[in-house]
Amino acid sequence: MDAKTLLRNFLVFFGVFLLASGIALPGYYNIPYPAPLGPQFEPDVKQEHVTAIETSQPDFVLIGDSVLYEGVDPLLLAEESGAAVYSIPVPGSGTASWYLVLKNVILGASHRPRYVAVFFRNTMLTVPQYRTTGRYFDLLDDFAARNEPLLAQLAFIDQMNPLEKFAAQYIPLYSARLELREDLDNLLRYRVPLALTGCARDCVDEAVEAMFGREVNPSALNQMMEDAAQTLYDPAEMDFEQQAAGSFLPYMIELAKANNVTLILVRSKINAGEPSALAGYNLALENYLTRRDNVILLDYAADPRLTPADFVDSLHMNADGRQKFSKILAEDFREILAR
Amino acid sequence: MGFISYEFIVFFAAVFILYWLFPNKRWQNFLLASASLVFYGWLASWHALVLLASIAADYLLALGMARWKQRAGIFLWLGIALNLGLIVSVKYRFIFGDVFHGVILPLGVSFYTLKKIAYLLEVNRGGMEPGGDFIAFAAYISFFPQVISGPIDRPRVFLKQLDSARGWSVTHAHHAWALIVMGLFKKVVTANTVKVFVDQIFLLQEPSKIFLVAGALGFTLQIFADFSSYTDLSRGVAFLFGLQTAENFNKPYLALTPGEFWNRWHMSFSFWLRDHVFYPIRRAMLKAARAPEFVAGAIPPLVTMFLSGLWHGTGATFIVWGLYYGALIVLYQWAGIRGDWKPESRIARFLAWLVMFAFIVFGWAVFRAPSLPWLWDALTVAPLYRAPAEVTAALVVFVMILFHSCLLLAKYMLDRFFPGRGGLHALYYAFAAAMTVVFFNSSSPDFIYFQF
Numbered sequence: 001m002d003a004k005t006l007l008r009n010f011l012v013f014f015g016v017f018l019l020a021s022g023i024a025l026p027g028y029y030n031i032p033y034p035a036p037l038g039p040q041f042e043p044d045v046k047q048e049h050v051t052a053i054e055t056s057q058p059d060f061v062l063i064g065d066s067v068l069y070e071g072v073d074p075l076l077l078a079e080e081s082g083a084a085v086y087s088i089p090v091p092g093s094g095t096a097s098w099y100l101v102l103k104n105v106i107l108g109a110s111h112r113p114r115y116v117a118v119f120f121r122n123t124m125l126t127v128p129q130y131r132t133t134g135r136y137f138d139l140l141d142d143f144a145a146r147n148e149p150l151l152a153q154l155a156f157i158d159q160m161n162p163l164e165k166f167a168a169q170y171i172p173l174y175s176a177r178l179e180l181r182e183d184l185d186n187l188l189r190y191r192v193p194l195a196l197t198g199c200a201r202d203c204v205d206e207a208v209e210a211m212f213g214r215e216v217n218p219s220a221l222n223q224m225m226e227d228a229a230q231t232l233y234d235p236a237e238m239d240f241e242q243q244a245a246g247s248f249l250p251y252m253i254e255l256a257k258a259n260n261v262t263l264i265l266v267r268s269k270i271n272a273g274e275p276s277a278l279a280g281y282n283l284a285l286e287n288y289l290t291r292r293d294n295v296i297l298l299d300y301a302a303d304p305r306l307t308p309a310d311f312v313d314s315l316h317m318n319a320d321g322r323q324k325f326s327k328i329l330a331e332d333f334r335e336i337l338a339r
Numbered sequence: 340m341g342f343i344s345y346e347f348i349v350f351f352a353a354v355f356i357l358y359w360l361f362p363n364k365r366w367q368n369f370l371l372a373s374a375s376l377v378f379y380g381w382l383a384s385w386h387a388l389v390l391l392a393s394i395a396a397d398y399l400l401a402l403g404m405a406r407w408k409q410r411a412g413i414f415l416w417l418g419i420a421l422n423l424g425l426i427v428s429v430k431y432r433f434i435f436g437d438v439f440h441g442v443i444l445p446l447g448v449s450f451y452t453l454k455k456i457a458y459l460l461e462v463n464r465g466g467m468e469p470g471g472d473f474i475a476f477a478a479y480i481s482f483f484p485q486v487i488s489g490p491i492d493r494p495r496v497f498l499k500q501l502d503s504a505r506g507w508s509v510t511h512a513h514h515a516w517a518l519i520v521m522g523l524f525k526k527v528v529t530a531n532t533v534k535v536f537v538d539q540i541f542l543l544q545e546p547s548k549i550f551l552v553a554g555a556l557g558f559t560l561q562i563f564a565d566f567s568s569y570t571d572l573s574r575g576v577a578f579l580f581g582l583q584t585a586e587n588f589n590k591p592y593l594a595l596t597p598g599e600f601w602n603r604w605h606m607s608f609s610f611w612l613r614d615h616v617f618y619p620i621r622r623a624m625l626k627a628a629r630a631p632e633f634v635a636g637a638i639p640p641l642v643t644m645f646l647s648g649l650w651h652g653t654g655a656t657f658i659v660w661g662l663y664y665g666a667l668i669v670l671y672q673w674a675g676i677r678g679d680w681k682p683e684s685r686i687a688r689f690l691a692w693l694v695m696f697a698f699i700v701f702g703w704a705v706f707r708a709p710s711l712p713w714l715w716d717a718l719t720v721a722p723l724y725r726a727p728a729e730v731t732a733a734l735v736v737f738v739m740i741l742f743h744s745c746l747l748l749a750k751y752m753l754d755r756f757f758p759g760r761g762g763l764h765a766l767y768y769a770f771a772a773a774m775t776v777v778f779f780n781s782s783s784p785d786f787i788y789f790q791f
Contacts, residue, residue, distance in 0.1 A: 003513035013769030161345035
């Protein structure tokens with residue numbers, strides 16, 4: 001067969017694949033045609049933090065990722081600051097999750113805290129798509145309601161190029177790709193081990209969890225975290241003026257203001273070098289926040305009291321660092337309370 | 340700007356249209372050189388300036404070699420030193436402390452400096468006349484489908500193509516499309532999927548042996564799919580400009596000997612090493628004729644593969660990986676097994692393949708291991724498995740590897756046993772394209788060879 005015929009046959013077969021999947025998949029997976037842009041969320045918001053806030057009636061609620069989890073002891077912070085503190089650390093979260101926690105959890109509770117502190121680093125506040133796809137999507141879904149138009153727009157639709165938008169709406173093979181991959185993954189992950197070892201779904205999940213939940217090599221993990229963080233240092237992401245309007249930051253500030261909550265943005269110290277261009281970003285962020293009256297910036301990025309000896313890796317603090325940072329924070333929280 | 344990105348599609352479309360609208364090769368070469376500099380300077384414009392300055396330096400040094408023939412050696416070594424200096428300043432930047440702290444360093448330096456060194460050596464040997472078209476030379480070095488990760492085309496072959504008139508023909512597309520489909524498939528479906536669990540395994544603090552085997556097998560598949568996908572895409576894009584670039588992979592995992600493996604794996608790099616490192620050392624040793632024969636036979640492969648390890652990375656694992664292959668080649672030589680050895684009987688061939696494949700997989704375990712002590716512990720101290728659950732988890736990984744290997748194996752079987760059945764081939768390509776659509780993620784991880 002000559003090259004021309006091969007190409008023609010390929011196009012015919014591929015067309016047949018697209019057509020057949022276009023007819024079969026929307027019905028099979030119950031996806032409308034054209035498919036809506038942006039992801040579908042489960043309707044329920046995780047309620048454990050809502051209940052806890054209503055019970056503990058905190059003055060301060062803390063939001064952040066594993067850096068908050070490892071770096072701040074909420075009991076010590078409460079003791080030292082003399083205020084009631086409730087912490088919602090979500091390891092692996094980003095600004096999209098923090099926006100949802102603020103909107104659906106903190107402001108969804110009947111008790112309204114006076115302050116919400118958001119722990120961030122580098123450009124996280126203005127990268128709306130950071131930690132929203134793949135395995136991070138489930139984290140997001142925990143705090144999302146059925147309809148989250150702003151989340152869908154900023155974290156997903158705004159990140160899609162015109163080709164992706166077209167494919168997501170009009171090519172069912174693409175719009176159903178997550179469902180197809182999940183089915184394929186389930187087939188490989190569960191059917192074969194069941195046939196070979198008699199290990200059923202739960203048994204396989206436990207085994208895989210045991211493997212991936214085991215202790216990891218700290219230096220390799222550190223390298224991986226630093227590699228992952230490189231997307232936050234992309235030159236485009238470090239242009240604050242360009243990124244701010246399309247991020248969750250202005251919406252979080254407005255939400256807090258509308259609910260009489262003061263937003264405290266806490267820039268955490270990390271134990272790794274940062275690009276010099278980040279200084280311009282930080283300056284622009286500070287200028288931006290001076291124009292907002294319900295936002296306080298606490299910047300510990302260059303705090304000399306926190307040293308490399310306080311860290312266990314490039315991001316996370318050890319027990320001593322946690323204690324030290326909690327006490328430093330408490331001083332500033334006391335000052336904020338006294339204003 | 341990665342190959343699998345919307346920016347690249349727009350960039351490529353613009354260059355492609357302009358290229359074929361331009362009336363002659365000079366304009367086409369000028370466009371290729373300019374577009375390549377734009378591509379290379381996408382992240383930081385100074386990357387393109389460094390590349391352009393180093394191209395100009397090599398061009399002038401080559402002219403100097405031709406003009407002052409008695410001092411050609413000085414120009415040559417100056418050029419080599421400049422190019423190696425560029426590699427060292429990027430790859431071994433930790434030597435300079437915090438000088439490059441926070442600076443986004445240019446990619447692909449290891450690839451294009453080898454092209455530049457090859458050009459200087461070729462000119463020095465009298466194999467090429469320097470002082471040709473500077474634009475064509477710049478287009479050759481910076482050619483954007485190759486600048487990040489090769490293939491490392493020989494200067495004579497590529498510059499000859501740039502010196503020829505090129506007009507659009509539909510045969511360019513006929514050559515290109517299958518490479519592009521397979522490149523996308525291997526990257527998006529195979530490499531990106533397998534990478535997820537391979538990374539998890541090599542992240543474990545103390546993996547048991549069964550995980551080490553699963554991780555090594557997974558990485559064996561991942562690195563082949565990842566690297567060969569980049570070559571396929573690069574060659575496919577080059578074909579669309581009417582340029583034929585070097586092949587880089589020829590079923591490397593079917594090799595029966597380490598020598599054959601390196602004749603099939605990253606071929607453009609292997610041939611570069613053979614031409615510019617292995618043969619010169621061997622010639623020098625034969626001329627000296629003082630060393631015992633077994634030493635004269637052992638040193639060239641050991642030095643060549645040591646340099647290959649250094650080129651691949653800065654850690655001890657890369658150096659050991661290089662030396663490991665050097666030692667394997669020497670051991671096979673001492674056993675009387677040359678690179679082109681092929682036993683008569685099928686059983687012997689199968690056993691030879693099995694042994695070599697095991698060596699290859701072990702080599703990738705060394706290459707991918709986070710450190711040598713980590714690997715040593717996994718090989719010596721760690722048990723086969725710590726709990727029955729680990730066997731189940733490893734089984735899941737083996738099934739995934741098998742599934743993705745079968746997808747690539749199917750292509751090999753079609754090529755091998757049904758070369759004339761075009762319908763089956765077209766069906767396979769259509770299936771590969773459909774799978775690529777299903778597995779496509781806009782947030783796919785970077786091509787792993789970028790770090791080189």
